[in-house]
Amino acid sequence: MSLNRDYDYVQRYGLQVDSPTGNFVLPQVHVYRDVKDMPPCDVVIIALKTTHNAILPGLLPAVVKSDGVVLVLQNGLNVEPAVAEIVGSDRVMGGVCFLCANKLSPGYIVHLDYQLIALGDYRPDYTPAGRTERMQAIAQDFEQAGIPIDQSEDLLLIRWKKLIWNIPFNGLSVVLNAQTDAMMASSPICTLIQRLMQEVKMVAAAYGRYIDESFLTEMMEHTAKMTPYRTSMKIDYDEKRPLEIEAIVGQPLRAAQQKHIAVPAIQMLYEQLQFLNQMNRG
Amino acid sequence: MSLNRDYDYVQRYGLQVDSPTGNFVLPQVHVYRDVKDMPPCDVVIIALKTTHNAILPGLLPAVVKSDGVVLVLQNGLNVEPAVAEIVGSDRVMGGVCFLCANKLSPGYIVHLDYQLIALGDYRPDYTPAGRTERMQAIAQDFEQAGIPIDQSEDLLLIRWKKLIWNIPFNGLSVVLNAQTDAMMASSPICTLIQRLMQEVKMVAAAYGRYIDESFLTEMMEHTAKMTPYRTSMKIDYDEKRPLEIEAIVGQPLRAAQQKHIAVPAIQMLYEQLQFLNQMNRG
Numbered sequence: 001m002s003l004n005r006d007y008d009y010v011q012r013y014g015l016q017v018d019s020p021t022g023n024f025v026l027p028q029v030h031v032y033r034d035v036k037d038m039p040p041c042d043v044v045i046i047a048l049k050t051t052h053n054a055i056l057p058g059l060l061p062a063v064v065k066s067d068g069v070v071l072v073l074q075n076g077l078n079v080e081p082a083v084a085e086i087v088g089s090d091r092v093m094g095g096v097c098f099l100c101a102n103k104l105s106p107g108y109i110v111h112l113d114y115q116l117i118a119l120g121d122y123r124p125d126y127t128p129a130g131r132t133e134r135m136q137a138i139a140q141d142f143e144q145a146g147i148p149i150d151q152s153e154d155l156l157l158i159r160w161k162k163l164i165w166n167i168p169f170n171g172l173s174v175v176l177n178a179q180t181d182a183m184m185a186s187s188p189i190c191t192l193i194q195r196l197m198q199e200v201k202m203v204a205a206a207y208g209r210y211i212d213e214s215f216l217t218e219m220m221e222h223t224a225k226m227t228p229y230r231t232s233m234k235i236d237y238d239e240k241r242p243l244e245i246e247a248i249v250g251q252p253l254r255a256a257q258q259k260h261i262a263v264p265a266i267q268m269l270y271e272q273l274q275f276l277n278q279m280n281r282g
Numbered sequence: 283m284s285l286n287r288d289y290d291y292v293q294r295y296g297l298q299v300d301s302p303t304g305n306f307v308l309p310q311v312h313v314y315r316d317v318k319d320m321p322p323c324d325v326v327i328i329a330l331k332t333t334h335n336a337i338l339p340g341l342l343p344a345v346v347k348s349d350g351v352v353l354v355l356q357n358g359l360n361v362e363p364a365v366a367e368i369v370g371s372d373r374v375m376g377g378v379c380f381l382c383a384n385k386l387s388p389g390y391i392v393h394l395d396y397q398l399i400a401l402g403d404y405r406p407d408y409t410p411a412g413r414t415e416r417m418q419a420i421a422q423d424f425e426q427a428g429i430p431i432d433q434s435e436d437l438l439l440i441r442w443k444k445l446i447w448n449i450p451f452n453g454l455s456v457v458l459n460a461q462t463d464a465m466m467a468s469s470p471i472c473t474l475i476q477r478l479m480q481e482v483k484m485v486a487a488a489y490g491r492y493i494d495e496s497f498l499t500e501m502m503e504h505t506a507k508m509t510p511y512r513t514s515m516k517i518d519y520d521e522k523r524p525l526e527i528e529a530i531v532g533q534p535l536r537a538a539q540q541k542h543i544a545v546p547a548i549q550m551l552y553e554q555l556q557f558l559n560q561m562n563r564g
Contacts, residue, residue, distance in 0.1 A: 175457060176557055186560065188553035195550075264546035268477075271470035275458055278468065 007033050009106035019111035021146070040065040043138055046072045049236070050079060050247035060086050069093050069134055073117070075166055075232070076247025077159055077255060080122045092122040093135060094155045096162035100229045113227045116148050118162075120155025126207075128154040160204035161211055165219050166248050168196040170233035171269040174243065174276055181228035184220075192265065194220070199263040203252060206259040243277045245270065289315050291388035301393035303428070322347045325420055328354045331518070332361060332529035342368050351375050351416055355399070357448055357514070358529025359441055359537060362404045374404040375417060376437045378444035382511045395509045398430050400444075402437025408489075410436040442486035443493055447501050448530050450478040452515035453551040456525065456558055463510035466502075474547065476502070481545040485534060488541040525559045527552065 014027040032038045035058075044064050046056070053074075060083070064070055070087050072079050072094045084092045100112040119139060121129035129135075130153045139149040152158045172183060172193065183189045197216045204211055236243050249270045256263040296309040314320045317340075326346050328338070335356075342365070346352055352369050354361050354376045366374045382394040401421060403411035411417075412435045421431040434440045454465060454475065465471045479498045486493055518525050531552045538545040 176554060176561075178557070178561070182561065183557075186557045188556040192550060192553040265550055268474060268547050268550050271474040272458060274470040275460070275465075275468045279458075279460070279464065 006106045007031055013107055015107050015109070017109045017111060020113070021111070021115065035059050035063050038063045040068065042068050043141075044068065044070045046070060046074055046083070048074070049241075050074050050076050050244045051242040053079070053082060056083065057086050064091060069138070071095060071119070071138065072122075073097060074247065075162065075170075075244055077163065077251035079247060080126070080155070081124075084122065084124070089122065089124050093119065093138070094122050094159065095119040096158050098162070098165075100226065102230070102232075102235060112229060114222070116150055117142060118150040118152050118158040120152040120158050122155055126156035126159075128156075154209070156207065157204075157209045157211075160200065160207070160209045161215060163204075163248070163252055164197050164200050164211060164216060165223070167200055167252060167266060167269070168193040169223065170231045170244075170248055171196075171273055173231040173234040174237045175269065175272050179228045179230050179234070180223050180226055184224045190220070196265045196269065199256070199266050200252065203256040203259065203261055203263060206261055207255065237276070237280055240280055242281065243273060245273045245277060249273060288388045289313055295389055297389050297391070299391045299393060302395070303393070303397065317341050317345050320345050322350065324350050325423075326350065326352045328352060328356055328365070330356070331523075332356050332358050332526045333524040335361070335364060338365065339368050346373060351420070353377060353401070353420065354404075355379060356529065357444065357452075357526055359445065359533035361529060362408070362437070363406075366404065366406070371404060371406050375401065375420070376404050376441065377401040378440050380444070380447075382508065384512070384514075384517060394511060396504070398432055399424065400432040400434050400440040402434040402440050404437055408438035408441075410438075436491070438489065439486075439491045439493075442482065442489070442491050443497060445486075445530070445534055446479050446482050446493060446498060447505070449482055449534060449548060449551070450475040451505065452513045452526075452530055453478075453555055455513040455516040456519045457551065457554050459516075461510045461512050461516070462505050462508055466506045472502070478547045478551070481538070481548050482534065485538040485541065485543055485545060488543055489537065519558070519562055522562055524563065525555060527555045527559060531555060 010029055010031050014025055015029050016025045017023065041063055042065055044060065060070060064087055068091060070083055070092050072083055072092065073096070075096070080092050080094045096118050098116040098118065099114045102110050102112070104110050119135050121132040121135045123129045131151050135151055139151050142149045169180060169183070172189065173179065176183065176189070183193065194216070197219070201211050201216065233243050233248070249266060253263060253266050253270050256266065292311055292313050296307055297311050298307045299305065323345055324347055326342065342352060346369055350373060352365055352374050354365055354374065355378070357378070362374050362376045378400050380398040380400065381396045384392050384394070386392050401417055403414040403417045405411045413433050417433055421433050424431045451462060451465070454471065455461065458465065458471070465475065476498070479501070483493050483498065515525050515530070531548065535545060535548050535552050538548065
């Protein structure tokens with residue numbers, strides 16, 4: 001299993017990170033093959049693919065201190081409620097990563113571009129939680145490690161903002177077999193991306209999360225300037241791994257349907273991705 | 283050039299057709315390398331890909347008798363008006379092929395399934411022409427050769443009917459890298475195909491061509507029972523040839539836009555195909 005492959009490698013050789021902000025190696029990392037061997041933690045970051053979230057009930061409870069926090073740094077929508085069912089909603093926080101990084105091989109991470117992480121504390125039904133004390137403490141830890149943090153008062157807002165990018169670029173990268181630069185260079189695809197973004201924006205608004213038009217423009221401009229990037233979903237596809245279709249596309253589509261909002265481009269993307277994933281997984 | 287490759291082969295070895303209705307070889311076929319060597323004809327069938335229609339003005343006038351007919355057996359919409367500009371609208375007839383056949387190599391045709399050809403005489407603006415005498419005469423010739431003919435009173439209606447199949451199956455076969463059987467086996471793709479068909483049906487209706495729901499069901503059922511088929515657009519894609527995107531998808535999309543009808547699935551398919559064609563052609 002690839003988790004064990006990573007474990008063996010990192011335990012022996014440590015972790016290597018290449019980054020435009022400076023390469024570094026962590027020769028010794030506390031790695032564990034089994035959660036049973038781990039001490040209870042103040043902060044547990046979930047960086048697992050959402051396609052493996054079914055194993056969280058067996059992993060999580062033991063490693064979180066009773067007053068600890070589980071920080072969900074996964075893509076997609078409606079991940080926190082599932083984690084809240086496991087550890088209680090008062091021990092859940094969320095966040096999204098606005099950065100480009102790929103794991104190229106076990107223990108070897110390449111950070112390509114951008115580096116912002118947005119945090120948002122969690123309340124049931126995604127009621128905005130404001131800037132909580134624990135969020136500020138965690139943000140401080142990240143920032144001391146050189147990672148810029150945006151402390152958001154509204155977790156659901158930042159989830160929808162990330163989806164503005166993730167739905168078009170992750171989805172289309174698989175359907176079109178393309179990296180970001182090729183998509184941005186195509187006028188018809190830029191039109192399609194912008195229509196997908198508008199649909200995401202519309203659904204977010206139906207949930208009271210208003211994303212300014214300038215954010216969409218910014219996402220287009222950032223992506224155009226970005227180091228050509230193979231999205232995480234495209235890498236999963238190329239590696240024949242399951243795709244995070246449900247978290248990134250299926251959940252937002254169902255959120256739209258619950259509010260009776262037509263999102264024909266998201267719907268078609270969802271159908272195409274389901275097919276391609278099924279063929280790919282044989 | 284592949285036209286010459288075909289010429290050389292067919293002149294030497296004739297034409298081989300494999301068909302479920304019986305294989306046969308035509309050892310001697312009247313083939314010409316140049317239209318200048320051809321006698322003027324009563325009936326000229328255009329079986330060229332629409333992507334090459336720019337060469338028609340140089341081919342057509344000389345080979346059609348003054349009282350002859352050009353029969354456009356191509357896919358897509360709005361092909362006849364362009365041919366009418368070359369030879370005059372009174373010498374144009376159209377038709378669509380409801381059959382599965384592929385050219386596997388020069389001079390070698392494999393007919394896989396179905397065999398109906400629908401003919402419709404042409405009038406400016408696709409005004410229904412009824413069952414004209416010349417259409418009946420041409421139909422008789424086809425039928426004497428064992429090819430079933432549907433004589434339609436309305437060319438535009440049969441064009442839209444063919445698009446009911448061509449838009450979803452030709453388009454998606456390229457985007458999804460799939461044959462008909464894989465698409466029909468996928469529930470999300472069947473849903474998408476039916477939505478695309480509904481969009482085509484809606485645009486046809488805006489032009490006064492009403493396609494019954496039972497025809498859509500029939501197309502789905504026929505395709506499900508069909509010998510697994512690689513569509514003509516998929517073959518063109520695999521062979522790195524230009525795709526008939528404009529005739530099959532672009533023209534119907536613009537027809538929808540002229541009537542202010544939203545066809546989001548056709549639009550997205552068009553954008554995706556343009557991108558894939560561009561990448562494929564380098």
